[in-house]
Amino acid sequence: MTTSLQELLAGWITGQRWFAGKGRAIDDLAVDTLTELDPGDPALVHALVSVRQGERSTQYQIPLGLRAQVPDRLKHVLIGSCDWQGRRMCAYDAAHDASLTSRLLNGMDSELRVRPLGFHRVPGTSIDTSQRSLVLTAEQSNTSLVYGDMYILKLFRQITPGLNPELEVITALAGAGSAHVARPYGWIETELDGEATTLAIMQEYLSNANEGWTMALTSVRDLYATAQGMPAEDAGGDFAAEAFRLGTATAEVHAELAGAFPTGVIEPPEIKRMTERFRRRLEKAVVEVPALAGHAHVAYEAFDRLADLDQEIPVQRVHGDYHLGQVMRTPADWVVLDFEGEPGQPLADRRALDSPLRDVAGMLRSFEYAARHLLAGHPRAGSLERRAQEWAARNRAAFLAGYSEAGGGIRGHDAVFLRALELTKAVYEVVYEARNRPSWLPIPLSAFS
CATH class of the missing domain: 3.30.200 (Phosphorylase Kinase; domain 1)
Known part of the structure; x- marks a missing residue:
């Protein structure tokens, strides 16, 4: 009995790293479009398929290669054998076929x-x-x-x-x-x-660039290897100058976004509604992660201060998922990647106007992760905690200084809003780490100290 392409894809797709519905059974897979870009052997066919799991239907893109025989170099991406235009052909993921x-x-x-x-x-x-x-x-x-x-x-x-x-x-x-x-x-x-x-x-392709996260971790490792009494600025691989330049680049990108797209403001009534959403997320997080309960008052106090704001907050297009893994240092400057917005959110939400301080808060949280994630399971974690605090504080300050100097100043009510954004981001992180990496839970919990 001949296996159809549809059946092959249904059995194959669940094992792919990019498949979003892992852990749930597929109820149905439908082939929506098959577009032949190159005929013959090998053939290149572009496929769009819809996968239904319960009430959710997700569409995926698959570039398909089709050959009578698949060479050894492509066997690791083989999907299976099926009939194609009257011939028996082997289908595989064509992204791997140069x-x-x-x-x-x-x-x-x-x-x-x-x-x-x-x-x-x-x-x-x-x-x-x-x-x-x-x-x-x-x-x-x-x-x-x-x-x-x-x-x-x-x-x-x-x-x-x-x-x-x-x-x-x-x-x-x-x-x-x-x-x-x-x-x-x-x-x-x-x-x-x-x-x-x-x-x-x-x-x-930025072939001569270094990822911000990797650079930051190198700096943290260098600091941890130095004597306890040595100031962070004297340790090898100090990152503060780069954090300052990154802050400057971030402010410049925000200014460029404000110039290229519409801008607006959030009025005080909407600020209060936003604050209520922050509170509800915190309440749910405390129920799911009891370890957060003893720290929740810090966030509630920050949210109360935000709710009391009686000024407009400027909004514009922003990055939306900003952290050290989204920036690359080229020989000339910092370059920002992946303006897709937060994964999993509706497209309209990812294109919506937001405060540039949301990006700032994301980067500040990323500095905290860079400083502390190496401590998870580290035999000297207790003695290195002060060093982690020192590194994070030094680079946060440098980033904010660069951001302010380039025109992205944070004053008065901005600081209140930024603090609330940082803490609601940390609430999200608490839930994520409790579900996926319990040993990392102390990292977001440290935001509430």
């Missing part, structure tokens, strides 16, 4: 249209179609292909109808001459529910 992914480069360069897919090149750019791709393996929710040392193509696996915020933001900021985004080169889209929907984005 001989097929070159078609994506060619498509963007020539602005190919194979309905319902559209390939686009950013005006004023040219694409070197000779580059061969390699899949990055670190990502969880998407698949990224690096072409030589020139381009990185982010292939969105979970598809939501509409324009992806990252494409919208990076094209606007690059067009305005921002030094803090990687240059965009092209994108792939389709139409879903009557909306142009982003499937993939290609940008400059």
Whole structure:
């Protein structure tokens, strides 16, 4: 009996890192579209499939390769054997086949249209179609292909109808001459529910850059290795100068976003409603994580101060999921990545106006994680806690100083709002760590001291 492509995909998709419905049975998988981009052997076929699990239906993007025989180098991404156009063919994940992914480069360069897919090149750019791709393996929710040392193509696996915020933001900021985004080169889209929907984005690959999180951890390790009495500024690998530059870059990006997109304000009544949402999240978190109960008064007091604000709060487009893993240090400056917004949130929410202080709060929490996460299970955790506090305080202050100097000042009611945003972020972290990494629970709990 011949296995259909639909049946193959239903058995294969649950084992993929980017599959969002792990741990729940699939009720149904439907193949929504199959678009042939390259015929023959090997063939390249673009698939959109919908997976139903209970009341939730999620759409996924799968580039399919089809060959009569799969070479050894591709057997680790084999899906299975099925009938295709009257022939018995082996289906596999084509993202790992450089001989097929070159078609994506060619498509963007020539602005190919194979309905319902559209390939686009950013005006004023040219694409070197000779580059061969390699899949990055670190990502969880998407698949990224690096072409030589020139381009990185982010292939969105979970598809939501509409324009992806990252494409919208990076094209606007690059067009305005921002030094803090990687240059965009092209994108792939389709139409879903009557909306142009982003499937993939290609940008400059920052081959000579270092990730902010990695740089920060190196600094923390260096500090932990020094004598207890040595000030953090005298330890090798001090990060404060980079934290200051990162604060400056963050303020500049916020100013660029405010110039490229609409802005607005939150009135005091909405601030009070927001505060109530913060309180309800805290109440639920205390029920789920009893260890938070003894610290909750700190957050309640901060939320009370926020509710008492009688001034408007400016809002604009923001990053939305800002932390040290979202920034890269190039030889010239800091570059900000992944303007998708918070994963799992509706597209409209990720594109909504918000306070730039939400990004600031996210980065401040990231400094706390960088300082403390190495202490989980560390035999000298108790004696190193003071060093962790010192590192976090020094780099938080440097970041805020850089942010303020570049025009992102935090004054009066701004500080009240920032404190509330930090603590509601820490409440989220408490629940996350209790569910997933209990040994890390002391990190977010330290925010309430």
